[in-house]
Amino acid sequence: MTLLEIIFAIILPPVGVALRYGxxxxxxxxxLLTLLGYIPGLIHAFIVLLRK
Incomplete structure (x- = not known):
């Protein structure tokens, strides 16, 4: 996980995920999770970015 992905995952979680997976x-x-709430989107972004 790069520093840029971490920063974008904190500010705008879908952008951090898109940088890694498109x-x-x-x-x-x-x-979808970010629209339901910022925290679920943030948690999902870190789980996805830490997975590989």
Missing amino acids: ISREFWINI
Whole structure:
């Protein structure tokens, strides 16, 4: 996980996920979670970014 991905994951979680995976299933799940609330989107972004 790069510093840029971490910064974007904190500020705008879908952008951090998109930097790593592009416009994929993880990105759309993160968009949905972020719309439901910032914290679920943030948690999902860090889980996805730490996975690999």
